[in-house]
Amino acid sequence: MDISVEEPIRVMLAKIGLDGHDRGVKVVARVLRDAGMEVIYTGLHRSPEQVLEAAVQEDVDVLGVSLLSGAHMPIFTKLFELIGQLPEAPRFAIVAGGVMPDEDELALREIGVAEILGQDTPPETVADVVRKLGVAAAAR
Amino acid sequence: MTAISPLAERVVAGELPALARALTLVERRRDGVNELLADLHRRTGGAQVLGVTGPPGSGKSTLVTGLTAEYRARGRTVGVIAVDPSSILTGGAILGDRIRMTGLAGDPGVFIRSIATRGALGGLSRAALDAITVLDAAGKDVIVLETVGVGQAEVDVLAAAQTVAVVSVPGMGDDVQAIKAGLLEIADVHVVNKADRDGAHKTVAELREMLKMTPRTVVGWNVPIRQTTAATGDGVARLADTFDEHRAWLDTSGEGGVRERRNAGTRIRWMAEEFVMRGLRPGAPDFDTAVAAVVGRRTDPAQAARELVRALCP
Numbered sequence: 394m395d396i397s398v399e400e401p402i403r404v405m406l407a408k409i410g411l412d413g414h415d416r417g418v419k420v421v422a423r424v425l426r427d428a429g430m431e432v433i434y435t436g437l438h439r440s441p442e443q444v445l446e447a448a449v450q451e452d453v454d455v456l457g458v459s460l461l462s463g464a465h466m467p468i469f470t471k472l473f474e475l476i477g478q479l480p481e482a483p484r485f486a487i488v489a490g491g492v493m494p495d496e497d498e499l500a501l502r503e504i505g506v507a508e509i510l511g512q513d514t515p516p517e518t519v520a521d522v523v524r525k526l527g528v529a530a531a532a533r
Numbered sequence: 534m535t536a537i538s539p540l541a542e543r544v545v546a547g548e549l550p551a552l553a554r555a556l557t558l559v560e561r562r563r564d565g566v567n568e569l570l571a572d573l574h575r576r577t578g579g580a581q582v583l584g585v586t587g588p589p590g591s592g593k594s595t596l597v598t599g600l601t602a603e604y605r606a607r608g609r610t611v612g613v614i615a616v617d618p619s620s621i622l623t624g625g626a627i628l629g630d631r632i633r634m635t636g637l638a639g640d641p642g643v644f645i646r647s648i649a650t651r652g653a654l655g656g657l658s659r660a661a662l663d664a665i666t667v668l669d670a671a672g673k674d675v676i677v678l679e680t681v682g683v684g685q686a687e688v689d690v691l692a693a694a695q696t697v698a699v700v701s702v703p704g705m706g707d708d709v710q711a712i713k714a715g716l717l718e719i720a721d722v723h724v725v726n727k728a729d730r731d732g733a734h735k736t737v738a739e740l741r742e743m744l745k746m747t748p749r750t751v752v753g754w755n756v757p758i759r760q761t762t763a764a765t766g767d768g769v770a771r772l773a774d775t776f777d778e779h780r781a782w783l784d785t786s787g788e789g790g791v792r793e794r795r796n797a798g799t800r801i802r803w804m805a806e807e808f809v810m811r812g813l814r815p816g817a818p819d820f821d822t823a824v825a826a827v828v829g830r831r832t833d834p835a836q837a838a839r840e841l842v843r844a845l846c847p
Contacts, residue, residue, distance in 0.1 A: 400561050401624055401649065426625035431649045436632035443638040447631060450644055452553040481550050531561075 402527030405453040407435040407444040412462035428520035441472045454530040455523050457488040465493050473505045484533045486526040541572035544671050552671050556646055559663035573670035580669040581780055582676045584691040587700030592726040594633035596763040597679050601637055603773045604675050610642040612668035616680035619649040661690045691719055693796045696779045698722045703732035721779050728760035753786050812845045
């Protein structure tokens with residue numbers, strides 16, 4: 394047993410709401426897997442409640458939500474509202490991915506989104522950002 | 534009852550965040566994990582532990598979802614441990630079993646956890662067995678371990694289940710035999726899933742033939758072959774009944790006690806191996822001293838090993 398091997402970061406990737414486009418999130422899943430992370434994918438059309446329940450059970454380090462529907466503001470607002478109702482704050486950092494106008498970025502960060510990875514983010518950047526957030530969360 | 538740690542107490546009380554946290558601690562082998570498991574171990578033994586295995590695409594996750602819903606309808610709480618393979622090259626993994634289990638969302642009586650195999654060196658065995666301990670102590674009535682069952686470690690883990698179900702599907706032909714070779718001996722129940730497909734009867738017949746040819750040390754339990762169509766729920770209730778029948782047989786025949794002792798022995802050996810692997814490696818001060826002493830002919834390897842092992846667990 395080599396105990397010096399770094400333990401894998403656990404990431405959940407979620408699709409919430411009426412958004413049937415998951416080609417991007419599947420590519421991200423493979424990018425993160427190939428960067429040595431363990432990725433739990435929820436599948437399409439989940440509700441914020443379902444995603445949060447799964448993320449708490451899996452005790453992930455990072456929760457990535459992919460949105461291409463334009464409904465990112467109400468969905469993230471709802472998600473953080475639900476997080477506020479949890480008996481204890483979860484460890485994971487929340488990352489928004491997909492298509493979101495630049496002018497919404499500040500508002501998203503204000504409600505608690507840790508990072509926003511737009512559709513033009515290079516794969517290496519995605520892996521680096523998620524790893525950095527994951528390492529910090531794993532220490533919590 | 535002796536005092537237990539606050540986290541263990543919260544796990545036993547069934548608090549969800551504590552349960553999720555405890556599973557992370559055992560998987561990551563964080564400090565204090567052995568103390569936590571020691572506290573929890575005394576609270577185990579109440580759960581019915583099922584192992585479900587079979588080749589990729591045989592419908593295990595869907596079947597586990599159906600079984601879980603069936604147990605919930607019968608008023609029993611369920612913990613699911615879904616195992617998926619890690620990449621040998623990068624150590625990463627995509628854990629996709631939850632995709633099939635969405636129907637179980639929103640029920641506080643169901644707890645699902647995904648685990649990656651993380652290489653072949655016993656990592657899975659410990660993580661999965663310790664996860665069973667945590668879920669058992671948390672009071673889950675039924676614990677279902679779902680795995681592809683490839684490799685010795687996974688077979689060892691499956692052996693820890695009270696009842697092991699091996700899932701096949703029609704149309705795999707001779708492949709079925711190849712895949713089943715290592716698993717046939719530990720199957721307590723065979724499931725032919727996707728039984729609405731052509732060839733289900735042929736698969737059942739093939740399994741029956743194989744069972745006739747397999748020498749089994751256990752007598753008194755005729756391994757049944759159940760047909761299910763997990764996607765529609767057909768046969769799932771009957772399968773749950775079969776698991777309960779097997780559980781009852783384990784109790785009355787004494788085989789349950791035999792398996793529990795064998796499992797306890799395996800777990801003691803794994804822990805001992807972990808202590809040895811951790812303590813006896815280059816870089817550990819006593820180990821390096823012993824290496825120098827053996828090279829210098831001041832002691833012999835066996836004597837050095839005796840002293841090191843004795844010093845491992847004061």
